[in-house]
Amino acid sequence: MNDILNQAIQIAKPNLSKGKLADYIPELTKSNPQNIGICIVDLEKNIYEAGDSNVKFTIQSVSKPIMLALALLEYDEEKIFSKVGKEPSGDPFNSYMKLEIVKPSKPYNPFINAGAIAIASIIKGENLQEKENKILDFFRKMACNPDISINDSVYKSEKETGHRNRAIGHILKNEGIIEGDVEETLDLYFKQCSIEVTVKDLALMGLCLAQNGINYNGERILDEKISKIVKAFMFTCGMYDESGEYAINVGIPSKSGVGGGIMASVPFKYGIGTYSPSLDCKGNSIGGLDMLKFISEKLNLSIL
Numbered sequence: 001m002n003d004i005l006n007q008a009i010q011i012a013k014p015n016l017s018k019g020k021l022a023d024y025i026p027e028l029t030k031s032n033p034q035n036i037g038i039c040i041v042d043l044e045k046n047i048y049e050a051g052d053s054n055v056k057f058t059i060q061s062v063s064k065p066i067m068l069a070l071a072l073l074e075y076d077e078e079k080i081f082s083k084v085g086k087e088p089s090g091d092p093f094n095s096y097m098k099l100e101i102v103k104p105s106k107p108y109n110p111f112i113n114a115g116a117i118a119i120a121s122i123i124k125g126e127n128l129q130e131k132e133n134k135i136l137d138f139f140r141k142m143a144c145n146p147d148i149s150i151n152d153s154v155y156k157s158e159k160e161t162g163h164r165n166r167a168i169g170h171i172l173k174n175e176g177i178i179e180g181d182v183e184e185t186l187d188l189y190f191k192q193c194s195i196e197v198t199v200k201d202l203a204l205m206g207l208c209l210a211q212n213g214i215n216y217n218g219e220r221i222l223d224e225k226i227s228k229i230v231k232a233f234m235f236t237c238g239m240y241d242e243s244g245e246y247a248i249n250v251g252i253p254s255k256s257g258v259g260g261g262i263m264a265s266v267p268f269k270y271g272i273g274t275y276s277p278s279l280d281c282k283g284n285s286i287g288g289l290d291m292l293k294f295i296s297e298k299l300n301l302s303i304l
Helices: 002-018 026-030 060-074 077-083 097-101 113-122 128-143 152-161 163-174 182-193 199-210 224-237 240-249 286-299
Strands: 037-042 047-051 195-197 254-256 261-266 270-275
Touching: 002 037, 002 047, 002 286, 026 152, 037 199, 047 199, 060 077, 060 113, 060 128, 060 182, 060 199, 060 224, 060 254, 060 261, 077 113, 113 163, 113 182, 128 182, 128 195, 128 199, 152 182, 163 182, 182 195, 195 199, 199 224, 199 261, 199 270, 224 240, 224 254, 240 286, 261 286, 270 286
Parallel strands: none
Antiparallel strands: 037 047, 037 270, 254 261, 261 270
16 A cells, blocks of 8 residues: 555656645645645554655645534534535635525535535534634544644634635625624634644544544444535535546545645545645645545545
């Protein structure tokens, strides 16, 4: 397995210069565009790592499946899907166009920004601090890592420049999707995106979903139904408006983030985490895409 991971990195490296960092979040431009790392965890608890696997980065949109899982623990499906739909949008992740033109209005799915903001709005808690503590505790349990925390510099950078997300939040409030305070909801959303992880953390969270809710330590975190719902969204909506092409080329339930991470979950086989902050025009990690395509073909991992 170590040889396969190192091969994947060598195949991906030449393409890193073709992408760019997520410069609309200024703090993310401090990343090294040549960093590339990968981790795979199997059902026997073997952990394989290669490349820049110890580099920390912010989770960004890879947080969205975990937040959806948490919301499904707190509410029934009817409540969740009164706020967000179940279909791919076909639009960029930060678009709000369909909120304006499709009536009745609600985000197409929980993985576009509008849908993730809607999910953040219903997380239970007396105040923002209680909600923040809750989501951190949940991410830590999923990844079996008690040291996961929020990168304060990235959080502040997102909050200061997140004008488009702020606009989405107010549209959602106007449409009755957000019931509470918009700024508190956005603050929680910016914080979830600023959670700092490594590829090992992503692989362990992917393994928890691959095992239908049982984490690396053998603790049941989610029931099977929630795990299956989350993986279904990962397969159909997880790679922004590149999800269909990715399903054909790689065929693994996955979720990407503009911090450069991708979490992949191969049912009953592996959890995989990749990191490479150089992004393509859709916002997906170029190195991550190349590595996952190679590994999927090499190990015959496509679920199709």
